[in-house]
Amino acid sequence: MNNDLSKSKMDAFLSNIPLLHSWDNGQTRNTGGFHRIHFRVIASVLLHHFSDARLRILETGAGNSTIFFCLQEPIKLTTIAHPNDSVIDRIREYCSKNDIDLSCLEYHSQISELMLPQLILDKEFGEVDVILIDGGHGWPTVFVDFFYCNYILKQNGLLLIDDIQLYSVKELVRFLNELPDWQVLAKMDKLWIFEKLSSDNILSGNIADLPYLDRKAKDSLATKSQWQI
Numbered sequence: 001m002n003n004d005l006s007k008s009k010m011d012a013f014l015s016n017i018p019l020l021h022s023w024d025n026g027q028t029r030n031t032g033g034f035h036r037i038h039f040r041v042i043a044s045v046l047l048h049h050f051s052d053a054r055l056r057i058l059e060t061g062a063g064n065s066t067i068f069f070c071l072q073e074p075i076k077l078t079t080i081a082h083p084n085d086s087v088i089d090r091i092r093e094y095c096s097k098n099d100i101d102l103s104c105l106e107y108h109s110q111i112s113e114l115m116l117p118q119l120i121l122d123k124e125f126g127e128v129d130v131i132l133i134d135g136g137h138g139w140p141t142v143f144v145d146f147f148y149c150n151y152i153l154k155q156n157g158l159l160l161i162d163d164i165q166l167y168s169v170k171e172l173v174r175f176l177n178e179l180p181d182w183q184v185l186a187k188m189d190k191l192w193i194f195e196k197l198s199s200d201n202i203l204s205g206n207i208a209d210l211p212y213l214d215r216k217a218k219d220s221l222a223t224k225s226q227w228q229i
């Protein structure tokens with residue numbers, strides 16, 4: 001962030017995070033789950049890891065993270081959000097009222113599991129420095145997102161995974177936590193931040209290289225379920 005004006009816009013945003021989301025067809029509104037402390041920690045990790053470099057950022061799911069990332073003044077922010085989600089209208093409204101520049105934003109109204117492979121095949125797209133996975137939280141969507149995000153994330157880039165209180169997301173975090181190529185940089189109540197140490201963009205399919213899977217396989221053999229699979 002380059003100047004006092006940008007800092008004051010960030011402070012104003014963090015002091016009063018807008019209620020962009022609704023989970024009950026508009027009856028009530030909420031922030032989407034990020035509080036000031038989450039954004040403060042993300043900002044501090046980004047600054048520590050990249051200094052003041054301008055970044056290429058990608059996120060699945062749109063909302064206050066979109067505004068926050070735009071306030072970081074990235075080279076480009078690629079946001080992929082569900083086509084049924086009208087949150088982009090409220091993001092634009094907030095940014096227009098608060099004079100926040102959205103020219104860095106490339107917005108795709110598409111489910112991430114379909115959009116991410118298209119970006120990978122687009123030779124112009126290239127790698128990104130930071131990814132936030134915070135779109136579809138179902139199973140196996142978070143793993144599908146991770147698979148493609150690993151392809152797009154550059155070596156030493158950061159992967160932010162939000163909503164780890166949800167089982168599907170937590171299992172992804174457990175899986176990464178046991179891979180030597182992923183180093184945990186920050187752990188919060190609902191958000192973990194990993195650094196990708198490897199330059200590989202295709203995950204090894206070898207079970208022996210995946211301690212999480214090896215352990216799960218042994219657990220499964222030790223406690224044969226009623227299904228006997």
Ligand SMILES: C[S@@+](CC[C@H](N)C(=O)[O-])C[C@H]1O[C@@H](n2cnc3c(N)ncnc32)[C@H](O)[C@@H]1O
Pocket residue numbers: 021031032033034060061062063064065066080081082084085087110111112113134135136137141
């Ligand atoms: C927890 S909210 C987003 C949070 C956002 N990062 C924020 O800071 O507010 C998750 C969003 O992901 C969107 N979403 C759900 N499934 C998706 C999918 N498969 N692809 C992309 N976006 C999805 C939802 O519409 C929802 O708005």
